[in-house]
Amino acid sequence: MTSLTLKNVRPMAGALTDLYIRDGRFADSAPEGAEVIDGGGRIVIPGLVEAHTHLDKSLLGLPWYRNEVGPRLIDKITNEREVKVALGLDPQVQSERQAILSMSHGTTQIRSHVDVDTHHGLAGIEGVMATREKLAGLVEIEIVVFPQSSMMPRLGTLELMDEALALGAEVVGGIDPCGIDRDPKGHLDAVFALAEKHGKPVDIHLHERDALGGFSMEEIIARTKALGMQGKVTISHAFCLGALDRGYVAGLQDQLAEQRIHIVTTAPASAPVPLVKELRAAGILTGAGSDGIRDTWGPYGNADMLERAMFIGLRNNLRRDDEVELALDICTFGGAAIMETEGYGLGPGDRADCVLVEGETLAEAVALRAPRPLVLKGGRVIARNGTCVIEAP
Amino acid sequence: MTSLTLKNVRPMAGALTDLYIRDGRFADSAPEGAEVIDGGGRIVIPGLVEAHTHLDKSLLGLPWYRNEVGPRLIDKITNEREVKVALGLDPQVQSERQAILSMSHGTTQIRSHVDVDTHHGLAGIEGVMATREKLAGLVEIEIVVFPQSSMMPRLGTLELMDEALALGAEVVGGIDPCGIDRDPKGHLDAVFALAEKHGKPVDIHLHERDALGGFSMEEIIARTKALGMQGKVTISHAFCLGALDRGYVAGLQDQLAEQRIHIVTTAPASAPVPLVKELRAAGILTGAGSDGIRDTWGPYGNADMLERAMFIGLRNNLRRDDEVELALDICTFGGAAIMETEGYGLGPGDRADCVLVEGETLAEAVALRAPRPLVLKGGRVIARNGTCVIEAP
Missing domain, CATH: 2.30.40.10 (Urease, subunit C, domain 1)
Structure with missing residues (x-):
């Protein structure tokens, strides 16, 4: 040492x-x-903390991918599954490229959601695990098993997730229980059952907006409470907390705080977002991430968490020095606490x-x-x- | 040559x-x-086109200004007038610093709004004019006479604006006829009278939202039509075009297109914004700018118009290559056309x-x-x- x-x-x-x-x-x-x-x-x-990204699917280092994808979410998900094959994308190489880019900007730990689906099986998980081993001691990588293409409607996905967790992935992922999985009860019961079985925390993508997202969030809160998983559950994106009805949102935030559920934001400029000053006031632990970096979803991203702090500042209209310091705190101490990092500071x-x-x-x-x-x-x-x-x- | x-x-x-x-x-x-x-x-x-900034008031090159300003617009305006004195801000030096930063990123022409008020008189205008002369042949600077601290309520401001235009400022500015000036008829009559008198175009800051901004916009449209100023009027920010009521906005956009009124956006992440794809579809000429760079209003900004194109992309959810190209077009050809640049291309x-x-x-x-x-x-x-x-x- x-x-x-x-x-x-x-x-x-x-x-x-x-x-x-x-x-x-x-x-x-x-x-x-x-x-x-x-x-x-x-x-x-x-060290800066990248608390939400997708190491397995960046196109870094490849010839420019001309994006002509359709506007719907399903267009992007289907296109990605196909492009991965067409380009022969190697999750090990791609995750190593992105992790090295992160390190260059001062990131010392990464939580990466990694796709698991019946088309690509565990190729993503195995690739990112190989990178994790290769970069051991240089950067920490935590893997969230992520059913990007849906879970309940694609039979076999759940079993692959179970397998990935047995292999050593650290966190159980999930995605839009209503909007993508179309079966909120089935989806969330399965996610929390995996968490219980493997004794692992949960981090769920929730893009659903307004009352729909609020409904899914309440279902996550209920399961967190029932299973005594306080402090072990994270909701990523949480666009419903950016809803116009701030009274309704305040009620959701109170429940999140009570169950010690964390929020991870990427502070997108074009979607409703959780307001970080409100989260701080409510006592909700908040982290941040880059989300996808130069992938089939979009061309942007450079893995710089200092730039992400600026995006948080711009999105939340943080102008005073103490406010900008909050944005930086989210990209350091916030993410580290969510990842339960021992000895961070x-x-x-x-x-x-x-x-x-x-x-x-x-x-x-x-x-x-x-x-x-x-x-x-x-x-x-x-x-x-x-x-x-x-x-x- | x-x-x-x-x-x-x-x-x-x-x-x-x-x-x-x-x-x-x-x-x-x-x-x-x-x-x-x-x-x-x-x-x-x-060359990249910076179509909306404030060269006279950047704090570039000075020790860090710790921002502890209050949340209201009036707090920021009052604070700025005072801080300019406290710091002994020299508009010539500051504008030269920012113009050089712009040039380093590939900007070859700049439209700068420059404060005129009864506190500082024409110091800003004279400073930026001196920089313009100093950098002649290296970067073009167009000056908008800008009543930042309001016009109608502060007697003497209008006369100073008149004087600045006689000195050689190219564009008549204006600001929130309702929200700041509290006298939309008086404000807009005065702005357009100056434009007529000096034969110069108009560029008005309009932060007013929703129906209030729509009202002021209609008054601008009416005067543009009455005076035959088609193609000579720009509205900067135009947050009311980001209103939720898209049917109402479409009606406003039709009128803007008819009167060939241009829009300049900075694509802020925390405010409603005109949607650039809709503006393009409506045939409204659109440019972009950095707005204030590291000033008493906020710490952000680097004068990079390629980064601004990215901000436009992020704010408007532009992901496809053809969409990102639109964002770049706004930061090049769009701004140049608004500035009526001869031989741009x-x-x-x-x-x-x-x-x-x-x-x-x-x-x-x-x-x-x-x-x-x-x-x-x-x-x-x-x-x-x-x-x-x-x-x-």
């Missing part, structure tokens, strides 16, 4: 100090004879996962999004000046 | 070719003995204002937003590899 002294840095934009790292963790005294890196007075923050005993960022203040770091001068994972240098130490395949 | 051959480029992502520049304009044959620059097979597009006879961009396709260029390898203004190199040839003060 790595030991070093990180001189001349400002933790969370505070006073100038030196940080000591012994055997991969922050320590309160200097490790003897270890390397010294000068941070040049820069801000240091804990910059204090003695915490894991030495951290990033130097440019800027005089945390808000400036978010607004600038300049290349990260240095990224450490367990005290080991994984990126310098915006470039990962590992070359992408 | 500059002559050169730009070898090995792909105009608008089309076939590989050479572009010839003679005396600052594209030509159909090679200029003898002129310099040759190899474009390395990259895409070339016409890549054809023989057009002004040699152009940018090399990274990426295999136009959509990839927008998604990547990589530093621009080369920017030409009238055939003259104004930026290379993301850095302007002029150093900021």
Whole structure:
């Protein structure tokens, strides 16, 4: 394990100090004879947390994919299943490419939803697992078993999910119990049964809007309560919390807080979104993610969680410094807490996962999004000046 | 004037070719003995157009401004007037800094709204005019006389605006005739009277939402029609066109199209916005801008119009390549047409204002937003590899 002294840095934009790292963790005294890196007075923050992405399906590194997909959700899902075959997409290679891009921007841990369907079986899961092993010690990858193409209507999907969890995937996924699966009771009963069987947490994609999303959310809340899964359930996207009827939303948020259900947002500009200041006020743990990066769904995305903090700021109209700091908190401490990361932070005993960022203040770091001068994972240098130490395949 | 051959480029992502520049304009044959620059097979597009910003009030280059401003619009306007004094903000220096940042990203022309008020008089106008002169031949700057602090309620503002137009400002500005000026008839009569007197076009900030914005918009439409100012009037922001009642909005859009009134959007993620595909379908000319960049209103912004195209794409849910190309068109040809730019384009006879961009396709260029390898203004190199040839003060 790595030991070093990180001189001349400002933790969370505070006073100038030196940080000591012994055997991969922050320590309160200097490790003897270890390397010294000068941070040049820069801000240091804990490693950025990518709490929602799809490592298996990025098209990074491939020739440009011309998107001519139809407007409906089903068009995108069907197209993707077919394009994966047509392009011969290798989930191991693609996930490694995206993980390395993440690392270059200062991300030290990733929660990735990974497709499981009867067309591609466990190819995605196996590919991302191979990448996880290959990059062990450099970035952490948590896998959510994700029934992108639906679960109940496609017989055999549930069994594949069960198999993936037995193989070592960490989280049970789910998707729009009404909008996609068309069987909310069946879908959610199956998801929570898998969670109980494997003793694993849940993270469900919920794009359903307004009252439909609220209905599905209430069903998730009811099962969380019944199974005593407080603190173990995450709802990703949660567009229904962006509904116009704020009184109704406040009621949902109270129930989420009571059951300690977490929210992960990607802060999309074109969809209703949970309001992060309201979530904070309600005491709901919130994380953030990039969602898909340059895939068959859309051309955007660069895996930069500092840029995602800016997107959260722009979407939520966060302008004051304290507000922009909330956006950054979501992309660091929020995501880490949702992933139940042991020893996340910059204090003695915490894991030495951290990033130097440019800027005089945390808000400036978010607004600038300049290349990260240095990224450490367990005290080991994984990126310098915006470039990962590992070359992408 | 500059002559050169730009070898090995792909105009608008089309076939590989050479572009010839003679005396600052594209030509159909090679200029003898002129310099040759190899474009390395990259895409070339016409210069990016910043059609809505505020050059006079950016805080670029200053120590970080900690934003603790209140939530109301009036808090932001009042705070800004005071902070300008407290910081001793020099509109010449600040506008030069921002213009140089714009140039580094490939912008070759800028429409800037510039504050005129009874507190600061014409200091902003004079500062931006000085920058315009200093950067003549390197970037074009068009000045909109902008009554940020209101016009009718602050006696003396109208006279200052009149004076600024006589000094050489090109466009008559205006702001929320109801929401800020509280006197829509008085405000719009005065704005259009100035336009008539000076024979200049109009560009009005309209943040008012829903029916209130629709009312002000109808009043703008009525005056445009009455004065025969078709093609000479722009409405910036136009949040009321993002209203939920799409039938009502369609009616407004029909009237805008009839009077050839243009829309400029900044595609904010947290406000209702005009839908660019609908504007295109209605035949309404659309441009885009960065709005304020790192000012007392908010910390964001980098003056990159390729990034702005991405914001338009994200806000309007543009995913297909042809849709992303529309976003880029708005940030190039759309803005140029609104500014009535003579000779804008890549054809023989057009002004040699152009940018090399990274990426295999136009959509990839927008998604990547990589530093621009080369920017030409009238055939003259104004930026290379993301850095302007002029150093900021």
